[in-house]
Amino acid sequence: MNSTIYIDSTLEAIKRFNPKCLIRSPILFSIWVAAVLSSLQSIVGSQLVGASISWQLTGWLWLTLFFANIAETLAEGRGKARADSLKSGHEGLTACRVQNIADRCGEMCAASALRAGDIVLVKAGETIPADGEVIQGIASVNEAAITGESAPVIRESGTDRSGVTGGTTVMSDEVYVKITQDPGAGTLNRMIGLVEGARRQKTPNELALNTLLVGLTLIFLLVVMSLPLFLSYSHAHVPTIYLTALFITLIPTTIGGLLSAIGIAGMDRLIRLNVVAKSGRAVEAAGDIQTLLLDKTGTITYGNRIAERLISAPGVDRTLLAKAAILASLGDNTPEGKSLLKLAKTYGAVEQRQPDDEVIEFSAQTRLSGLNRALIQYRKGAVDAILAHAKLKKEDLPQILTESVEQISKQGGTPLLISQQEQILGVVHLKDVIKEGIRERFEAMRKLGIRTVMVTGDNPLTAAAIAAEAGVDDFVAEATPEKKLEYIRAEQAKGNLVAMCGDGANDAPALAQADVGMAMNEGTQAAKEAGNLIDLDSNPTKLLDVVKVGKQLLITRGSLTTFSIANDVAKYFAILPALFVTAYPQLSILNVMHLSSPESAILSAIIFNALIIIGLIPLALKGVNINHSVTGLLRRNLLVFGGGGLIVPFIGIKLIDLVIHAAGLA
Known part of the structure; x- marks a missing residue:
């Protein structure tokens, strides 16, 4: 972080000394009350306490209050620069509002005047004024202002890639966009609110933890208030300012000061993704996910199948098969078709399109492509599609081809048939390419208890x-929207939290049903409305990273809570014997630190209580490392944060005592 962020964070931390800002955090408000009482006592003075100790x-x-405040302001400051950049790019935007998709004139208005349901015409070079859906046209859109990716993307009406985001720029053509969000509710506004922390609502887990901290604070308040009663039996007196300071050292100030910073830093990590x-709630739920649903295409595999080998029918020369494969693929511009052309050339086959050729382009309806040359038909396509074209049955295939089709399917590949007229020449093996490192990522998820x-x-x-091959725990084959929804409900009925991603309107029911539904930004508005997370990069693999962020958020909060409570226990037994040994000499046996x-x-x-907050700020902002199994995480947290929380105060307080004694400060 640059110096400007540090300066701004410091000034903001001082501004938050206002009790109106602190009242939402009982721990910080308690520190403020204690600091005010201590200041008044120092001004009035006391015969029992020297002015030097009192003011120190x-x-x-x-x-302590300042360090607790600056933890939160530093977390917010990390996103402020990006928020300012996003705001500046959205200020002063205008739009051409039209009555319908036949209207090309319309009226110019400020982007802030647009409402959900309005239709705008956006031409090349213009900025899309607000979130919406393309209802007419196709255009290339630059989303660098939102995603940071300079390569333009295609947005087209009537497809699963019709959603557009306010603040992005149309690079070519023109589109009619139906606005889907009122001012202040769009993706850009949500993003600004998240990075600033201004709209971050406390999650149920955080509220529950706050309740626990309040309970501990009340317990220690009763403990400290009861101490004068015990001391009165020995006719001893402890200055009120000591009891005030003792109360602050015993309550969980560490986690109280870092709690908001942990939450904001978690949201910041999400925004960086x-x-x-x-x-x-969605981020917190992601940390508790037990079942993770992932589409195969584009998530586990690259989505572009590659032709791996050709298998000839009996009596068919391999070169003839390769030539037929080239001719049948001249009308197939898909990545699979191009890969087959490349593979066929390795067999020495070379074919070029001739003027009289009739090219049959590949379509999803026919599931085949081909070429007619001099009354000879060459075709390539799915097994059943080619058999239907050749008017053959599956039983008519040579045994070697039948076995090859079954073997390819068992290996996870896709078999295609090549035909010349009514003769089946051979089989093409299309292989789904698994993404590198995906198996290791699934293994990491498994260690965290995620299926x-x-x-x-x-x-x-x-x-x-x-x-x-990918290493997933289970699969849903021949999936339909109904089948996805049924699977999610079955998992939830077992008590599992479920996450999934999607981009189409047919994914909306499952996204709405899932505990964590991540919609692709390029997808339909129905999907984005149904999900509770939106991936601006439209990368389905990102769901794995989101789950990791949620898990890290919960683990970090739990780890620092464990450390803070262990600190309080240690400080209780470290300070009380030294503080009251004069009144109760029997406590000398517990005065192991000899302060x-x-x-x-x-x-x-x-x-020590103040410095430990500063020491833990980097950990709160970065997050605890979670590259361990669930059992390993629990063991490490108990050892490092539980055991460390008990030991560190004894060492820290003793070292500070030695410095104070040597400097003659007390």
Whole structure:
């Protein structure tokens, strides 16, 4: 972070000394009350406490409040620069509002005047004024202002890639966009609100933790208030300012000061992934996910199948098969068709399109492509499509081709047939390419107790083979929207939290049903409305990273809570014997630290209490490393944060005591 962020964060932390800002956090408000009381006591003075000790304690109480405030302002400051950049790019935008898609004139108005349901015409070079859906036309859109990716993307009406985001720029052609969000409710506004932390609502987990912290604070308040009653039996007196400082050292100030920073930093990590959350609940739920549904195409595999080998029918020369494959693929501009052309050339086959050739382009309806040359028909396509074209049955295939088709399916590939007239020349093996490192990512998810499920439209044999290669725990083959929804409900009925991603209108029911539904920004408005997360990069693999961010958020909060509570227990047994050994000499057996004096004990404790917040800010902002199994995480947290929380105060307070004694401060 640059110096400007540090300066701004410092000034903002001082502004938050206002009790109106602190009242929402009982821990920070308690520190403020203690600091105010300590200041008044220092001004009035006391015969039992020297002015030097009194003002030192007061100063460190105010510093404790400042350090707790700056933890939150630093977390917010990390996103402020990006928020300012996003705001500046959206200010002063105008739009051409039209009555319908036949209207080319319309009226110019400010983007802020647009409402959901309005239709705008956006031409090349113009900025899309607000979130919406393309209802007419196709255009190339630059989304660098939102995603950071300079390569333009295609947005087209009537497809699953019709959604557009306010602040992006149309690079070519023109489109009619139906606005879907009122001012202040769009993706850009959500993003600005998240990075600033202004709209971050406390999650149920955070509210529950706050309740726990309030309970602990009340317990320690009762403990400290009861101490004068016990001391009165020995006719001993402890200055009120000591009891005030003791109260602050005992309550969970560490986690109280870092709690908001942890939440904001978690949202910041999500924004850095270019994912916008509709609420903090979605991120928190992602941390508790037990079942993760992932589409095969584009998530587990690259989506572009590659031709791997050609298998000839008996009596068919391999070169003849390769030539027929080239001719049948001249009308196939898909990545699969291009890969087959490349493969066929490795067999020495060379064919060029001739003027009289009739090219049959590939279509999803016919599931085949081909070429007619001098009354000879060459075709390539799905097994059943080619058999139907050749007027053959599956039983008519030579045994070697039947076995090859079955073997390819079992291996997770896709078999295609090549035909010349009514003769089947051979089989093409199309292979789904698994993304590098995806198996390791699934293994990492498994260690965290997350079960991965692949969703695909492939047949069960193909799905099983790809699932085994990718390393997922389960798969849903021949998936339909109803089948996805049924699977999610079945998992939830078992008590599992489910996450999934999607982009089409047919994914909307499942996205709405899932506990964490991540919609693709390029997808339909129905999908984006149904989901509670929006991936601006439209990368389905991102769901794995979102789950990791949610898990890291929860683990970080739990780890620092464990450390803070362990700190309080340690400080209780470290300070009380030193502070009250004069009144109760029997406590000397517990005074294992042998602090220099009661004054040094309470001052050392209050200094340690303030410095430990500063020491843990980097960890709160970065997050705890979670590359361990669930059991490993629990063991490490108990050892490092539980055990460390008990040991660190003894070491820290003793070292500070030695410095105070050597400097003659107490």
